[in-house]
Amino acid sequence: xxxxxxxxxxxxxxxxxxxxxxxxxxxxxxxxxxxxxxxxxxxxxxxxxxxxxxxxxxxxxxxxxxxxxxxxxxxxxxxxxxxxxxxxxxxxxxxxxxxxxxxxxxxxxxxxxxxxxxxxxxxxxxxxxxxxxxxxxxxxxxxxxxxxxxxxxxxxxxxxxxxxxxxxxxxxxxxxxxxxxxxxxxxxxxxxxxxxxxxxxxxxxxxxxxxxx
Amino acid sequence: xxxxxxxxxxxxxxxxxxxxxxxxxxxxxxxxxxxxxxxxxxxxxxxxxxxxxxxxxxxxxxxxxxxxxxxxxxxxxxxxxxxxxxxxxxxxxxxxxxxxxxxxxxxxxxxxxxxxxxxxxxxxxxxxxxxxxxxxxxxxxxxxxxxxxxxxxxxxxxxxxxxxxxxxxxxxxxxxxxxxxxxxxxxxxxxxxxxxxxxxxxxxxxxxxxxxxxxxxxxxxxxxxxxxxxxxxxxxxxxxxxxxxxxxxxxxxxxxxxxxxxxxxxxxxxxxxxxxxxxxxxxxxxxxxxxxxxxxxxxxxxxxxxxxxxxxxxxxxxxxxxxxxxxxxxxxxxxxxxxxxxxxxxxxxxxxxxxxxxxxxxxxxxxxxxxxxxxxxxxxxxxxxxxxxxxxxxxxxxxxxxxxxxxxxxxxxxxxxxxxxxxxxxxxxxxxxxxxxxxxxxxxxxxxxxxxxxxxxxxxxxxxxxxxxxxxxxxxxxxxxxxxxxxxxxxxxxxxxxxxxxxxxxxxxxxxxxxxxxxxxxxxxxxxxxxxxxxxxxxxxxxxxxxxxxxxxxxxxxxxxxxxxxxxxxxxxxxxxxxxxxxxxxxxxxxxxxxxxxxxxxxxxxxxxxxxxxxxxxxxxxxxxxxxxxxxxxxxxxxxxxxxxxxxxxxxxxxxxxxxxxxxxxxxxxxxxxxxxxxxxxxxxxxxxxxxxxxxxxxxxxxxxxxxxxxxxxxxxxxxxxxxxxxxxxxxxxxxxxxxxxxxxxxxxxxxxxxxxxxxxxxxxxxxxxx
Numbered sequence: 011x012x013x014x015x016x017x018x019x020x021x022x023x024x025x026x027x028x029x030x031x032x033x034x035x036x037x038x039x040x041x042x043x044x045x046x047x048x049x050x051x052x053x054x055x056x057x058x059x060x061x062x063x064x065x066x067x068x069x070x071x072x073x074x075x076x077x078x079x080x081x082x083x084x085x086x087x088x089x090x091x092x093x094x095x096x097x098x099x100x101x102x103x104x105x106x107x108x109x110x111x112x113x114x115x116x117x118x119x120x121x122x123x124x125x126x127x128x129x130x131x132x133x134x135x136x137x138x139x140x141x142x143x144x145x146x147x148x149x150x151x152x153x154x155x156x157x158x159x160x161x162x163x164x165x166x167x168x169x170x171x172x173x174x175x176x177x178x179x180x181x182x183x184x185x186x187x188x189x190x191x192x193x194x195x196x197x198x199x200x201x202x203x204x205x206x207x208x209x210x211x212x213x214x215x216x217x218x219x220x221x222x223x
Numbered sequence: 224x225x226x227x228x229x230x231x232x233x234x235x236x237x238x239x240x241x242x243x244x245x246x247x248x249x250x251x252x253x254x255x256x257x258x259x260x261x262x263x264x265x266x267x268x269x270x271x272x273x274x275x276x277x278x279x280x281x282x283x284x285x286x287x288x289x290x291x292x293x294x295x296x297x298x299x300x301x302x303x304x305x306x307x308x309x310x311x312x313x314x315x316x317x318x319x320x321x322x323x324x325x326x327x328x329x330x331x332x333x334x335x336x337x338x339x340x341x342x343x344x345x346x347x348x349x350x351x352x353x354x355x356x357x358x359x360x361x362x363x364x365x366x367x368x369x370x371x372x373x374x375x376x377x378x379x380x381x382x383x384x385x386x387x388x389x390x391x392x393x394x395x396x397x398x399x400x401x402x403x404x405x406x407x408x409x410x411x412x413x414x415x416x417x418x419x420x421x422x423x424x425x426x427x428x429x430x431x432x433x434x435x436x437x438x439x440x441x442x443x444x445x446x447x448x449x450x451x452x453x454x455x456x457x458x459x460x461x462x463x464x465x466x467x468x469x470x471x472x473x474x475x476x477x478x479x480x481x482x483x484x485x486x487x488x489x490x491x492x493x494x495x496x497x498x499x500x501x502x503x504x505x506x507x508x509x510x511x512x513x514x515x516x517x518x519x520x521x522x523x524x525x526x527x528x529x530x531x532x533x534x535x536x537x538x539x540x541x542x543x544x545x546x547x548x549x550x551x552x553x554x555x556x557x558x559x560x561x562x563x564x565x566x567x568x569x570x571x572x573x574x575x576x577x578x579x580x581x582x583x584x585x586x587x588x589x590x591x592x593x594x595x596x597x598x599x600x601x602x603x604x605x606x607x608x609x610x611x612x613x614x615x616x617x618x619x620x621x622x623x624x625x626x627x628x629x630x631x632x633x634x635x636x637x638x639x640x641x642x643x644x645x646x647x648x649x650x651x652x653x654x655x656x657x658x659x660x661x662x663x664x665x666x667x668x669x670x671x672x673x674x675x676x677x678x679x680x681x682x683x684x685x686x687x688x689x690x691x692x693x694x695x696x697x698x699x700x701x702x703x704x705x706x707x708x709x710x711x712x713x714x715x716x717x718x719x720x721x722x723x724x725x726x727x728x729x730x731x732x733x734x735x736x737x738x739x740x741x742x743x744x745x746x747x748x749x750x751x752x753x754x755x756x757x758x759x760x761x762x763x764x765x766x767x768x769x770x771x772x773x774x775x776x777x778x779x780x781x782x783x784x785x786x787x788x789x790x791x792x793x794x795x796x797x798x799x800x801x802x803x804x805x806x807x808x809x810x811x812x813x814x815x816x817x818x819x820x821x822x823x824x825x826x827x828x829x830x831x832x833x834x835x836x837x838x839x840x841x842x843x844x845x846x847x848x849x850x851x852x853x854x855x856x857x858x859x860x861x862x863x864x865x866x867x868x869x870x871x872x873x874x875x876x877x878x879x880x881x882x883x884x885x886x887x888x889x890x891x892x893x894x895x896x897x898x899x900x901x902x903x904x905x906x907x908x909x910x911x912x913x914x915x916x917x918x919x920x921x922x923x924x925x926x927x928x929x930x931x932x933x934x935x936x937x938x939x940x941x942x943x944x945x946x947x948x949x950x951x952x953x954x955x956x957x958x959x960x961x962x963x964x965x966x967x968x969x970x971x972x973x974x975x976x977x978x979x980x981x982x983x984x985x986x987x988x989x990x991x992x993x994x
Contacts (some may be wrong), residue, residue: 017797032373061368063367063368063372063376064376064766065367065376065379065380065765065766065769065770066764066765066766067761067764067765067767068366069762070368070764076273103293115611117292117294117295161320190372190373191375192376194373194376
C-alpha cells in the first residue's frame with residue numbers, strides 16, 4: 011500500500027469523529043456541548059468534500075457516508091471518486107482499499123502530527139475537555155443562528171493550521187473546514203441521512219468488510 | 224640469613240601490595256578478549272564493535288507473547304523516562320520516521336535530479352513517454368491529496384516529477400515491514416554515551432532501564448516484559464561472569480592450597496614462609512605484567528591463579544628434601560638443577576600459550592612466566608635462609624607409597640595395561656572430532672544469544688552478523704563499488720536468492736553517479752517532453768503554471784558528511800565506517816542463500832560476503848592449526864632441552880614419556896567420549912606436558928638420592944597443581960573449564976606414570992650421591 015494512503019486514513023477518521031461529536035445549541039458552552047455528545051444510536055451522515063489545493067487547477071471533490079455506532083465505532087465510506095473504507099474503533103484504526111485489495115490496521119499514534127485530529131476525536135468522544143484544551147486552543151462561539159468551534163494547535167498556534175466546525179443552533183455540525191498552513195484547505199458539507207437499527211446493521215457489515223471477514 | 228633480611232622478605236608482600244594498588248590498572252572489560260580478524264577490514268569491524276555507534280546501542284523490546292500489544296502511549300512515556308537516564312544520548316523507535324519527513328523535504332528535495340535512480344538509463348526511458356508522464360502526474364495528484372500533501376507540495380515545487388520519491392519507495396516498504404513483523408511487541412533503540420564494552424557504565428544503565436520500566440509497570444496490571452540486547456548487554460553479562468570467576472577461583476584456590484599445604488606439612492611456620500613467597504611471586508607477576516602491557520586483565524589473574532599451584536612445586540620440593548637434612552641449604556641447592564630444568568620446561572608451555580594467538584593469552588604467558596622465574600629464584604636464594612633452623616617431619620602423602628610399591632611389583636602388567644590403553648587411545652585419536660564452531664566455547668552465553676535472536680526477529684528482517692562488505696581507500700571509491708554491488712544484489716533478488724538488502728541507497732550515491740544522473744536527466748528535459756508533461760498535468764487537473772517547468776538545476780553532489788549531519792545518520796551509520804585511509808560499506812541482508820552470495824562476489828575485488836560466524840569459525844580453525852604447531856614445537860623444544868641436559872636421547876624420551884602418555888590418554892578419552900577438541904584442549908595438552916615433564920625430571924634425576932621422598936614431594940606438587948586447576952574448573956566460563964579439566968587430569972596421570980616408566984634406582988645412581 012502506498013504510505014501516503016496509509017496516513018490518509020488516519021486523517022479521514024479524525025474528521026469522522028469531529029462530525030459526529032459536535033452538536034450545539036444557542037445557549038451552549040463547550041462544556042455543556044461535550045457532556046451531551048455521546049449518542050446511543052447508530053447514525054449515517056452524507057458528506058461532500060471539497061479540497062482546494064494551490065497545485066491543482068480546480069478543487070477536488072469527494073463524497074460518501076460517515077457512520078457512527080456507539081460506544082466507539084466510527085466508519086467513513088468514501089464512494090467518489092473511488093470507494094475506500096476507513097474506521098476507528100477504540101484505539102484501533104482500520105483501512106480498506108477494495109480497488110487494490112489493501113487492508114491495514116494500526117494503533118492510534120498520539121505522537122504523530124498526522125493524527126492530530128484523532129486527539130480531538132478522543133477528547134470529544136470521551137468528553138475529555140482537558141485533553142482537547144491540552145492540545146488545542148479552543149474558541150467556542152454560540153449565537154442565535156448557530157455555533158462555531160475553532161481549534162488551533164497550541165504548540166504552533168501561528169502556523170496557520172486550524173479546524174473550524176460549525177452547525178445550526180441546537181443541531182449537529184453541518185460544515186467543517188480544515189485550513190493548512192500553506193493555504194490549502196478542505197471543506198466538508200454534512201447532512202444527516204439516517205439513523206436506527208438499519209444503519210446499525212450497515213455499520214456492522216462495513217466493519218466486517220474492513221476486517222476482511 | 225640475617226634477621227634484617229628475613230624481615231625485609233616478610234615486608235615485601237605488603238610493600239608490593241601498596242605498589243600494585245597504587246600503580247596497576249586492573250581491567251575487566253572485554254576489549255582484550257575481543258576476537259578480531261587479521262585483516263584491516265576485520266580489525267576495523269572489531270574496533271567498531273568495541274566503541275562504534277552500533278556498540279553503544281541497545282535494542283529494547285516490550286510486550287508479551289500472549290497479551291495485546293503495548294499501547295503507543297505507554298511506549299512514549301517509557302521513551303521519555305529512558306531518555307532522562309544519565310549517560311543515555313537518545314531513545315527512538317525503529318519505525319519512527321516522523322522526524323525524517325522534514326529531512327526528506329529540506330535536504331533531499333534538492334537532490335531529486337541526482338539521487339533518483341541506480342539505473343537512470345532505463346528509468347528515464349520509461350518515465351519520459353506519454354504513458355510514463357501520465358502515470359507520474361497521477362501519482363503526484365494522489366500524493367498531493369494525501370495528508371502528507373503539505374510535504375509533497377514543498378518537494379513538488381522543487382521536483383515536480385517527484386524523482387526523489389522513486390528511491391525512497393523501497394525504504395518506506397522496509398520501514399513498514401519493521402512495524403508489522405511482530406505486532407505483539409513494541410521496540411525502542413537506546414544509544415548511550417559510553418562505549419559498548421564499558422561494562423561498568425553499561426551495567427549501571429541497564430539497572431536504570433529496568434528500574435524505570437518496573438516503576439512504570441507499578442501502575443499497569445498487564446504482565447509486559449522488557450527485554451534488551453546489544454553489545455552492551457553482552458559486555459555487562461560477560462564482565463559479570465568474569466568477575467564472578469575471578470573472585471571465586473582466586474579465593475577458592477588460595478584457601479584450598481593453604482589447607483592442602485597445611486595438611487601435607489603440618490606446619491604453620493612453613494605455611495607462612497611458603498605463602499609469603501607465593502604472594503611475592505604473584506605480586507611480582509602482576510607488576511611485571513602491568514609494566515609490559517600497561518594494565519592487568521581480570522582474566523589473567525583468574526587463569527594466572529593456577530600459577531600458585533605450579534609455583535608452589537618448587538618450595539614443596541625444597542621443603543620436602545630439606546626437612547630432615549642436616550644442611551638444609553645444601554639439600555635445596557642439590558635439587559636446584561632439577562627445579563631449574565623443570566621451570567624452563569614449564570616456561571616453554573606458557574610461552575606457547577602466549578603464542579597461540581588467542582586474545583588475552585599473551586598477558587597470561589607473561590604473568591605466568593614472570594611468576595615461575597620469581598618462584599625459582601626465591602626458592603633457590605631466599606627459602607634456604609628461611610628454613611635453615613627448622614626441623615620438620617618427613618612428608619607423607621597418603622597412598623603415594625602404596626602406588627609406588629604397587630607399580631614396582633606389577634610394573635610388567637601395568638605397562639601392558641598402559642600399552643593397551645595407549646593403543647586404544649591412538650586408535651581413538653583417528654576419530655577425533657575437532658570443534659568447528661567458536662560459539663560452542665561459550666555455551667554459558669547461549670541465553671544471551673537466544674535472547675538477541677528473539678528480539679532482533681521482532682525488529683528487523685536483517686540476518687545479524689551477515690552482510691556484504693565493500694572496502695576501498697576512500698568514501699567516493701567505496702560508494703562507487705557499492706553501486707556495482709546493488710546491481711548484483713538486484714539480480715540475486717530477481718533469482719530468489721535474496722529477499723531484500725539494506726545499503727546506503729537512496730540516502731546516498733557516489734558523486735560520480737550523482738553527476739551522471741543529473742547529466743542524463745538534462746538530456747531528457749527536451750521541449751517535447753515538457754509539452755507531454757504539461758499535457759499530463761492538465762489531464763489530472765494539476766497546476767501547469769506551478770508544476771509545468773521541469774527545472775532541475777545541477778547541484779553539487781550530496782556528501783556523506785551532509786547526510787550524517789541530519790537524523791538520517793542513525794538510520795544508516797551502521798552501514799558505513801570511514802577512517803583516514805579506509806572506507807567500508809556494509810550492506811545488510813534479509814533472508815538469503817549464503818552460497819549464492821559468496822559465489823556472486825567471489826571475483827569482485829574489494830567486495831566479499833561476510834559472515835561473522837564463518838569468520839569466527841575460520842579463526843577457530845586457524846587457532847587450532849596454530850595450537851597444533853605450537854604443541855609440536857613446544858614438545859620438540861622440551862625434548863631438545865632434555866637431550867642437551869642428559870646427552871642421552873633414550874633418557875630424554877623416558878623423562879618426557881609420562882607427560883606424553885598422559886596427554887595421549889586424555890586425547891583418547893576425549894575422542895571416545897565424542898567431545899569436540901578445540902585449540903584450548905591443545906593448549907591444555909601442552910601445559911600438561913610442560914608441567915608433567917617436571918615430574919619426569921625430578922623422578923629421573925632424584926637428586927636428593929631418596930626416591931621415596933622425591934616421589935612424595937612430586938605427589939605434593941601434583942596435588943597442588945590438580946587442586947589449583949580443579950579450582951579453575953569451578954569457573955562458569957567454559958574456556959576455563961576446558962583448560963582446567965585437561966590440565967588437572969593430565970597432571971594426575973603424568974604423576975602416576977612416572978614410577979611405571981622411569982627406573983629410579985638406575986637413574987639415582989647416575990645423578991649423584993645422597994646427602
